[in-house]
Amino acid sequence: MLHVELVLQGLVNGSMYAVVAIGLTLIYGLLRILHVAHAGLYTLGAYITVLTTNATGSLALGILAAMLVVGLCGMLVYRLLYEPMLERPPYVALIASIGLFICMEESYRIVFGPYGSSFDMPRLGERIALGPISIAAADAAMLVGAIVLLTGLAMLMRRTRFGVAWRATVTDPAMARSFGIDTIKVRYVNFFIASVFAAAAGSLVAVLNNLVEPTMGSVPSYKSLAIIVLGGLGQVGGTLAAALLLGVIEAYGTIYAGAYLDRDAIAFIFLIVVLMIRPQGLFARGS
Amino acid sequence: MGAYELTLVAVVSINVMLALGLNLITGFCGQVSLGHAAFFGTGAYAAALMAAAGWPLPVVLVAGGVTAAVLGLLVGFTSLRVREDFLAITTMGVGFVFVGFVRKQGWLGAEMGLTNIPDHGLGDIGFILMCLGLVAAMAAISAHIKRSWLGFGFAAVADDEATARTLGINVPLYKLAAFVIGTFLAGVAGAVYVYFTRFIIPGAFGFTVSISILSMVIVGGVGSLWGVIVAAVLLTLLPEFSRVINDYKLLLYGALIVLTMRFAPDGLAGIVTSLSRRLRRSET
Amino acid sequence: MRIRLKYLALALSVTGWVCAPAQAQDVVKIGFHAPLTGFAAADGKSAKQGAELAVAQANAAGGINGKKIQLVVYDDEGKPENTIPLANKLIGQDKVAIAVSGGYSGPTRAAAPVFNRAGMVYLSAYAIHPDITKAGDFIFRTGMMGEVQGRAGAKLMADMLKKKKVVIVAVNNDFGQALTAGVEEVAGKFGLNIVKKYTFAMPDRQFGPLVAQVKADAPEVIYAPGYFFNAGPLVAQLRAAGVDVPIIGQEGYDSQRFIEIAGKASEGVIVTTSLDRDSKSPATRAFIDDYEKAYKDRVDMVAASGNAAATVAIEALRKAGSLDGKALRDFIRANAFETSIGKLSFNGLGEVKKPVQVQVVKDANFHHYAVIDDLVLLAPPEK
Structure with missing residues (x-):
């Protein structure tokens, strides 16, 4: 039973990583930007969720507000920061993004205070029993939330005009333009969707921990970079698999390797080992 | 100069050494590293163990550099296998693995760190002179490399690996050389740090340190020797001169990085170059 | 370009402000x-x-x-x-x-x-x-000192609560390491049986795997050094998993934020600390x-x-x-x-010599539970 629960808990953490990292991978896939400040938007989403929920009493409204506001912020970040840098070497955007992330964390500390915030009423504290195995309602919400979001993304990519336009733009922007696809618009929508994912992840984590803090994005910021590399930069399916796998590996690592290594180092040991064997990433197609 | 100014000079010197080391790797040779603090830390821990065991200062400095360079060589090999974005993240990973490993090692003091480090025996002024001497030596080495065949090779690799290869440049060899020399400097800086604080903990070599070293190189202007030195001095002293805006200093630090990348991606060096070019144009 | 430079100059001049504190003699x-x-x-x-x-x-x-x-x-x-x-x-x-x-x-x-x-x-x-x-x-x-407080924790668990089978879940830093060492130092004396020790990192907020493992270890008491931002989610997650044995915290828990984060799950948590709210x-x-x-x-x-x-x-x-x-x-x-x-x-x-306050969370507030003033047990080192 213990192992079933460990795997389950690993999948809960992994699905959280997945929702954050999918947004990053969408952005990398299209523009080759390593968007570290994505985790700053995730934190913003968490704060908006908690503050709106406390003000209105509705968690659904809080999550909706977070997704909308953060989605727009993501587009703004693209317009003001990244768009003028696209012709520059990739490290320019990376460093700018790190700077922006520092600014965001500091702004949250100054505006919301260093102590963090919680829901007035803790949410989903109960537990759901599934035969001999039980799972906390908040964990279940995380899993279900991730499945809904990722399925939604898959539908969007496969079934809609945007999906076709996105894939065409990734494969060959010039060709896409010649077919009349507005590649500029694709970029904005791309940033909007990626940021909505960051906000959703922030909301789910806020519910899970009943705690949002200015620095809550720092671990996801670098860990999700490791995940998108493992997933083979820009591969949505690979990113998902890498996130879940990492969640489970960490679950076991916490218990069995805790005496030798920090949990947060596990992701990078895994990363370095994989890159030495497969420099193009674990799940990259071809090379 | 009082004790305050002297200790400030020591902190600035250590940061300039770190920035010069990273400038060799990222600036001259174009290999973006987000894990420079790991080499700094490796040198510091090696130096702390050596110093505590009673080795004299010069041996400790060299040992710190050599230990860091050995790790640098290993990481350099990874740079041969992965392309640039992957390398940035791999080196970041090396930083996290280093801290995650040291935190759990009883023989390295784990979370309590190492405290039994003897005095350097140079006196306050002597120590500062040593720091400044090391900075000058490292700057001179950097300047020499930049003008030499090695520096030409680095620049070729940084510019375009494929072209460098067609020119007959042994790309892997140059990359490894950049990593070994750059991390050696970081290791020496680590040894100096050990004598300065006489106390080290794993947290002093974390990701934020790597980021702040990289910002010095970037704000100064990637590859520009004097730009990087000026930026390292300015960014280190920034918090000292801004006590009045204590609460906002990290915010301003972040904003400075963003604004530099957005409006002057070639850093201080780029600003000066374009200014002087315009001056010259207006004269003619 | 001129405008760009102006921005940068502005940023530099703002950050370069030097503060001259008023020098008053009195x-x-x-x-x-x-x-x-x-x-x-x-x-x-x-x-x-x-x-x-x-x-x-x-x-x-x-x-x-x-x-x-x-x-x-x-x-x-x-x-x-x-x-x-x-x-x-x-x-x-x-x-x-x-x-x-x-x-x-x-x-x-x-x-x-x-x-x-x-x-x-x-x-x-x-x-x-x-x-x-x-x-x-x-x-x-x-x-x-961390060791002193750890010793007090051991006495609290073994002597006052009569619980001998303990699992330690400690934050991985000097604080957690020192407290764990304090408990281990006197475990033999109090007949405490430390079944397992686990650590978590300071930024950790999700303890799912640890909680599952601790549940399987079935201890009589959990000793969990950490800060309120770890302890809030940890205690909530332990209780949500149906682990209902006493949880012993330390001064790191001692903030109203702990109770806000953990909500009802914080009720009954006992901490060793310095401040007596009912003093x-x-x-x-x-x-x-x-x-x-x-x-x-x-x-x-x-x-x-x-x-x-x-x-x-x-x-x-x-x-x-x-x-x-x-x-x-x-x-x-x-x-x-x-x-x-x-x-x-x-x-x-x-080193300070003082008794250790033991507080318990009751009705969403810290309250007096006991005082440990065994000055021999709590004696800090002399050198």
Whole structure:
């Protein structure tokens, strides 16, 4: 039973990583930007969720507000920061993004205070029993939330005009333009969707921990970079698999390797080992 | 100069050494590293163990550099296998693995760190002179490399690996050389740090340190020797001169990085170059 | 391009502002540093507010022989190397009479030798590294050592709660390491059986795998050193998983934020700490009431510790008869001090001697549970 629960808990953490990292991978896939400040938007989403929920009493409204506001912020970040840098070497955007992330964390500390915030009423504290195995309602919400979001993304990519336009733009922007696809618009929508994912992840984590803090994005910021590399930069399916796998590996690592290594180092040991064997990433197609 | 100014000079010197080391790797040779603090830390821990065991200062400095360079060589090999974005993240990973490993090692003091480090025996002024001497030596080495065949090779690799290869440049060899020399400097800086604080903990070599070293190189202007030195001095002293805006200093630090990348991606060096070019144009 | 340069110049000039503090002759200065930015900013803010309150209270009561007290506050960012110039600045530039650390172990351990060499008294409010006071005889610690508090935790579990089978889940830093060592040190004496030990990182908020494992270990009691931001989610997740054995926390839990985060799950959690919320002592009552009035926020252990260290500093400045370092040192060494965390006196090493408060969470507040005043068990090291 213990192992079933460990795997389950690993999948809960992994699905959280997945929702954050999918947004990053969408952005990398299209523009080759390593968007570290994505985790700053995730934190913003968490704060908006908690503050709106406390003000209105509705968690659904809080999550909706977070997704909308953060989605727009993501587009703004693209317009003001990244768009003028696209012709520059990739490290320019990376460093700018790190700077922006520092600014965001500091702004949250100054505006919301260093102590963090919680829901007035803790949410989903109960537990759901599934035969001999039980799972906390908040964990279940995380899993279900991730499945809904990722399925939604898959539908969007496969079934809609945007999906076709996105894939065409990734494969060959010039060709896409010649077919009349507005590649500029694709970029904005791309940033909007990626940021909505960051906000959703922030909301789910806020519910899970009943705690949002200015620095809550720092671990996801670098860990999700490791995940998108493992997933083979820009591969949505690979990113998902890498996130879940990492969640489970960490679950076991916490218990069995805790005496030798920090949990947060596990992701990078895994990363370095994989890159030495497969420099193009674990799940990259071809090379 | 009082004790305050002297200790400030020591902190600035250590940061300039770190920035010069990273400038060799990222600036001259174009290999973006987000894990420079790991080499700094490796040198510091090696130096702390050596110093505590009673080795004299010069041996400790060299040992710190050599230990860091050995790790640098290993990481350099990874740079041969992965392309640039992957390398940035791999080196970041090396930083996290280093801290995650040291935190759990009883023989390295784990979370309590190492405290039994003897005095350097140079006196306050002597120590500062040593720091400044090391900075000058490292700057001179950097300047020499930049003008030499090695520096030409680095620049070729940084510019375009494929072209460098067609020119007959042994790309892997140059990359490894950049990593070994750059991390050696970081290791020496680590040894100096050990004598300065006489106390080290794993947290002093974390990701934020790597980021702040990289910002010095970037704000100064990637590859520009004097730009990087000026930026390292300015960014280190920034918090000292801004006590009045204590609460906002990290915010301003972040904003400075963003604004530099957005409006002057070639850093201080780029600003000066374009200014002087315009001056010259207006004269003619 | 011209506009771009203007932006940059503006940014540089804003950041380059130099502050020239007003130099008044009729003030006595107390130096203070704490992490006001970075990962420990929450504790830094509490410690600073606690110390500021002590200064405000003392100034309202006439200052030091008619002179006003001024707290000179710097941000140490939690970095050891930054704190060395900062300590030198407090000594040489600001010319403070005495200094207080509201910071963590790293900065405090790095600064202690600087103050000791200058012959200036330096009081550490809550940093727990054992080597801090070993820097010399001008260095004092008003907070409890981690090992001492760990020993108190062992007594609480084995003697008072009669639980012998314990699992330790500790934050992976100096705090968690020292507390764990304290429990292990006296486990044999109390017949405690430490079944398993696990660690988590300071940024961890999700403990799913640990919770599943602890549940499988089936301990009688859980000893879980950590901070409120770890402890809130950890306790909530343990309780949600149906683990209902007693959970023992330490001073890191001692914040109203812990109760807000964990909600109902926090009920019944017992912590060893310094501050007794139900104390009748006038010093403690004045601290709790004034703090809540001044900052519109609830007190926590860190604020109380910052307050207590500053109070000792002020008392010494008032009564030692001289602002000279040696006089202050000898006065602190020879006397006992009434503070918000009880009556404090110091041993030969500069370590505080005081009882440990045991508090329990009841009706969403910390309340008195017991006091451990076995001074043999709680004796800090002498060298």
